[in-house]
Amino acid sequence: MGIARTEEIEWLAVHDKADRIMSRTANWIAGCLIGGACAPVVAAGPDSVDTGAGWQFALTPYLWLPSVSGTARFTLPNGGADASTGPYNYLQNLRFALMVQGEARKGDWSIFGDAIYLNFGRHGSNVNAFNTSLGSGETQRSVETSLSGGLVEVGGGRTVVQRPWGNVDAILGMRYLGVKETLDASFSASTEGGASANPEVHVSEVQNIVDGFAGVRGRLLLSGDGRWYVPYYLDIGTGSSKFTWQAMSGIGYGAKWGDVSLTYRYLAFYGSGDQLVQTLRFNGPSANVTFRF
Template sequence: MLTQSQRFRPAIEWPQAARVVVSPPYSKEPVMIRCARSIASLFVAVFCTQAFATAPDTVDASDQWQFAITPYLWLPNVSGTLRFSLPGGGADASTGPYDYLQHLQFVIMLQGEARKGDWSLFADSIYLDFGRHDSSVNATNGLLGGGDTQRSAETTFRGVLVQLGGGRTVLHGTWGNVDAIVGMRYLGVRSTLDASFTASSNSGTTVSPEIHASGEQNIFDGFAGVRGHVLVTDDGRWYVPYYIDVGGGSSRFTWQAMTGVGYAMKWGDVSLTYRYLAFYGSSDQLVQTLRFNGPSVNVTIRF
């Protein structure tokens, strides 16, 4: 007779290690689930790979627009010859070289630059207003006879210079860079002449004529050249900037050159340079020759 514990014991006992769960003879559900999971995993992997592949790399500062503004003080000697039209002839007033600060009444000087990668745009503007200064005047076409002698002459000069250009870096390395540049330079000039003479005519008669004349001219010149800098120290802080261009248009010929020394800091640069700018006109223009040359102190702010 069975005891109470034997009555509820299973007729067959499977060993613990041999117990299995018996599934139905055939079912598509586990296979479909596995396939679905595999497809989903593959999709996620492809999506993540594409996302990381198209994610932007670390931003390169050279691929972003960079801007700079440079207020500066240029202290050149100014010299040249201005031709004034007069009834029956003309008068050439030769000015300078004279002290820039002694006669300067008002000045604005400002440069700007925008750069992205190898490409750059730049601008330069100057407004000058000089007071009266002594000049040497010669009459042309025998206006006052063959024995003309100067007694006194004064001229005034106002000028606006605007320069716009663009460039592309053609050479660069650990030593510095070279940019090829092209652009347009505008010079607007307004000048007056007040002169008096003591003159003797061919017959020996002495006269004292006076001349009061004014003239203005707008000059548009295209130019091409190079600019850049050469590093002096390994850390790139000390460098030598340089600039040169040549051109022409309204004037017969114009050219400009600059070099000096600069020091770079986190916020910008400070430089001391020497700059030369010249215009050469034709015989019928107000500006026969005009030259500016002297040192310049420049402070560049970058952002």
């Protein structure tokens, strides 16, 4: 009876230790993703990198609620117009949204992706028309803009720092933004002859932006078991747009099946010349759920 009891105690101790090891390992496999969003993909915890392990995968559907604002340059007959594009009221103007991120990791190396589609309805805006056949400096009577677009990011990274406090991944990637913006306006203007004119304007334009970026991502551990952590992400880039950058941080919790995190994400594009997108900014909170397998 005593021997059986001792064996049972030893078995429970071994089982409990194995369960703790597996739980800790599972919590660090495949990081949470930015930003959003998106939030963006972030690296796994410091003890999760096993150079002998196979591929590990993570899928993160998320809900990003950004404020969207910026300036678009539309081409009009004999001239153009700069129109504001927001800030959009997310809950009132959003028609459709799709947001998902994914990651594959093997040892120190990882690849990741992020896909977003947003479609906003009409929104009251301001416009400054210039160098048109109607003369310059028209005062608008009413102006509405709409915005829809898709964002796709792909990249790869390598863990360059592993410490008890967390990890740092260096990343490189490409960001594609396809955006369609529409301007509907009626102007109140005076021609050179002094006659009053009330033109109606409807124009819809599309721009495809492809930028490369470089940055860092990872997490800072808040607890000894690695369950509570701060995910972070930062990148800068250029290409079709003059400049683009993205940042994310927040707080996350790792469970056996995956991670849950709340983050704040900022993404911006800055154009130049006669590009449709002069400025475009997305910033707001994101709720993320990561499933690992």
